Amino acid sequence: MKKQILLGLMLTASLAGSAQDYSGTTFNDRIGHGKDSVEVINNFSLYREAFKEKNYMEAYDYWKAVLEKAPLSQIRIYQDGAILCENILMDKDVDAAKKEEVFNTLMNMHDTRIKNLDALNSFATKVTHTTRGNILGRKAYDYYCFAPKKDNEEAYKIFQSGIEDLGENVDAYILYYFIECSYNRFNANKDNVEYREAFINDYMNCNDVCERLLDEAKSYPAEVIPANPESEDSTEWEERVVLAPEAQKIIQNYQPTLDKCNDLFVKSGAADCETLTKIYSTKVEEAKKDLATLNGILKILQNFSCDKSDLYYKAADYAYELNKTPNAALGKASKLLKAGDTSGAMKYLEEAISLETDPAKKGKTAFVIAQVLYSRGNIGGCRQYCNTALRYNPSNGKAYLLIANCIVRSASGDHLQKSYYYCLATDKCLKAMSVDPSCAGQANRQMASYRNGFYPKSEAFFQGIKAGQTVTVMGESTKLRLR
Numbered sequence: 001m002k003k004q005i006l007l008g009l010m011l012t013a014s015l016a017g018s019a020q021d022y023s024g025t026t027f028n029d030r031i032g033h034g035k036d037s038v039e040v041i042n043n044f045s046l047y048r049e050a051f052k053e054k055n056y057m058e059a060y061d062y063w064k065a066v067l068e069k070a071p072l073s074q075i076r077i078y079q080d081g082a083i084l085c086e087n088i089l090m091d092k093d094v095d096a097a098k099k100e101e102v103f104n105t106l107m108n109m110h111d112t113r114i115k116n117l118d119a120l121n122s123f124a125t126k127v128t129h130t131t132r133g134n135i136l137g138r139k140a141y142d143y144y145c146f147a148p149k150k151d152n153e154e155a156y157k158i159f160q161s162g163i164e165d166l167g168e169n170v171d172a173y174i175l176y177y178f179i180e181c182s183y184n185r186f187n188a189n190k191d192n193v194e195y196r197e198a199f200i201n202d203y204m205n206c207n208d209v210c211e212r213l214l215d216e217a218k219s220y221p222a223e224v225i226p227a228n229p230e231s232e233d234s235t236e237w238e239e240r241v242v243l244a245p246e247a248q249k250i251i252q253n254y255q256p257t258l259d260k261c262n263d264l265f266v267k268s269g270a271a272d273c274e275t276l277t278k279i280y281s282t283k284v285e286e287a288k289k290d291l292a293t294l295n296g297i298l299k300i301l302q303n304f305s306c307d308k309s310d311l312y313y314k315a316a317d318y319a320y321e322l323n324k325t326p327n328a329a330l331g332k333a334s335k336l337l338k339a340g341d342t343s344g345a346m347k348y349l350e351e352a353i354s355l356e357t358d359p360a361k362k363g364k365t366a367f368v369i370a371q372v373l374y375s376r377g378n379i380g381g382c383r384q385y386c387n388t389a390l391r392y393n394p395s396n397g398k399a400y401l402l403i404a405n406c407i408v409r410s411a412s413g414d415h416l417q418k419s420y421y422y423c424l425a426t427d428k429c430l431k432a433m434s435v436d437p438s439c440a441g442q443a444n445r446q447m448a449s450y451r452n453g454f455y456p457k458s459e460a461f462f463q464g465i466k467a468g469q470t471v472t473v474m475g476e477s478t479k480l481r482l483r
Contacts, residue, residue: 133165363392397436422453
């Protein structure tokens with residue numbers, strides 16, 4: 001009893017302090033008056049004690065009473081409530097009737113928080129301040145995962161509302177469960193074109209958010225740790241790239257989400273080129289005078305590797321006739337590349353760059369040109385367009401990796417002189433990882449293959465050549481590496 005009284009006094013002080021931030025209201029305004037306020041304090045104390053011990057069933061009734069009597073008492077009751085209810089709903093020993101009651105209470109808790117959002121945010125800290133979209137996202141997740149009777153349609157509506165409110169700031173777990181929910185809707189209605197289109201659009205939106213945030217991770221500077229061949233720890237014998245903590249957090253959250261979304265989409269079979277052709281053939285004809293719709297269709301066909309189809313070329317031709325847009329020019333280029341007309345395609349690719357206003361998209365097209373030139377054996381031209389791509393988008397790690405391969409293919413001279421090229425190519429791979437962490441796997445594979453081109457230590461020793469000395473090749477300096 002003494003412990004409860006002490007906890008009650010502590011709670012009173014805590015609530016009274018935060019109440020001052022709520023438009024001048026008093027403590028009693030926040031938790032009720034007289035007998036009710038004492039009851040709230042006691043229930044809060046009892047639920048918090050049980051909650052700390054993870055006795056969620058014991059805490060539930062006390063917590064629910066606080067929520068009902070004093071929804072403005074503290075933001076903590078909503079944070080604890082989600083954890084408490086979800087744990088009860090996952091408990092196999094809890095009967096179905098109790099779970100249904102707890103689920104309904106959980107949904108009501110989210111609605112209560114939205115109803116009182118402005119008031120709650122008025123005394124929230126930076127950490128506890130939230131938005132309607134955040135709450136709807138969590139409600140959608142809870143509905144989707146814990147509803148006694150699965151209803152993908154209702155969950156989908158809540159997800160859509162939350163994501164619409166959040167815009168680009170959607171948590172990774174919300175994105176994944178949303179796309180899974182959209183997939184389940186489509187999977188249950190595969191013959192319905194409307195559901196298929198909705199799933200394709202949802203996937204593209206989720207993909208865009210993940211890729212945007214992963215691109216953002218590239219903006220955080222990475223640290224290149226030099227090799228230490230004298231170390232007893234073999235992991236220090238090679239140069240390493242250490243990502244900034246902020247970048248690591250983004251990648252840890254959104255890369256797996258992007259991978260899962262991609263895997264689910266591939267599994268769905270929703271957007272193979274044959275299916276997309278069936279869906280959009282009529283739409284292309286109907287929209288041949290509608291540039292916005294044509295550009296939207298071109299984007300979808302490009303995203304799902306259907307940019308070598310007759311439908312894509314037709315849509316691109318229509319779009320190009322209406323207006324010379326970047327997408328239309330890319331479509332014309334793709335058609336000519338398929339026909340083997342590289343020089344004709346290059347004209348439209350260069351036109352796409354000149355028409356584009358987004359630097360990142362300019363860089364993407366420049367990189368496409370670099371890849372075309374590399375495949376045709378034009379190494380000098382490839383490097384030139386890789387550098388153009390990097391000028392527009394300095395975080396394009398793949399451009400550095402392609403430059404590395406160009407350098408290796410340019411290697412000439414005796415064994416020692418050729419090794420300089422492999423050392424410089426390794427520098428480019430390290431640079432690729434530092435600006436674009438997502439290409440680390442490919443960079444490491446390329447560097448592993450380049451090591452065979454390093455000059456051997458056994459020969460260097462007798463010639464007085466040491467690792468780490470500066471050498472120049474192709475007008476650039478690099479440090480000598482030995483194997």
